[in-house]
Amino acid sequence: MDDLYRDYILDHFKNPRNYGEIEKPDISYSDSNPLCGDEIRIDMKLEDGMVSDIKFTGKGCAISKASASILTETIMGSSLDEVKKLGRKEMLELLGIPLTPVRVKCALLALKAVKAGAYGLTSWPGEEE
Numbered sequence: 001m002d003d004l005y006r007d008y009i010l011d012h013f014k015n016p017r018n019y020g021e022i023e024k025p026d027i028s029y030s031d032s033n034p035l036c037g038d039e040i041r042i043d044m045k046l047e048d049g050m051v052s053d054i055k056f057t058g059k060g061c062a063i064s065k066a067s068a069s070i071l072t073e074t075i076m077g078s079s080l081d082e083v084k085k086l087g088r089k090e091m092l093e094l095l096g097i098p099l100t101p102v103r104v105k106c107a108l109l110a111l112k113a114v115k116a117g118a119y120g121l122t123s124w125p126g127e128e129e
Helices: 002-014 062-075 080-085 088-095 101-118
Strands: 027-033 038-047 050-059
Touching: 002 062, 027 101, 038 062, 038 101, 050 062, 050 080, 062 088, 062 101, 080 101, 088 101
Parallel strands: none
Antiparallel strands: 027 038, 038 050
């Protein structure tokens, strides 16, 4: 079963879904993981409170890029309230493989950016802009 999930993550890493930028997004948020150098930007377009388009750009390890790809597929068509309710547990379940503590930060980077954008943050609380 682990091989199946590894193949799933590698596929999302090599062929990321929703990769790119949205011209004039309603929500855009960038974040990084200084421990490993991962960087991510999430752009969202909203229509009637629903995610009508979502894209990501950035660089990073297979886990961070695959997580962003999987997350964008998952929340496409969701309401902003549903996006705000997504948590660490759901994101890690979407990946389906055990991760070391350092890799958990990689896996959650896209979720952190999506939620910060959904809540209208311009910077993460406690961090310089």
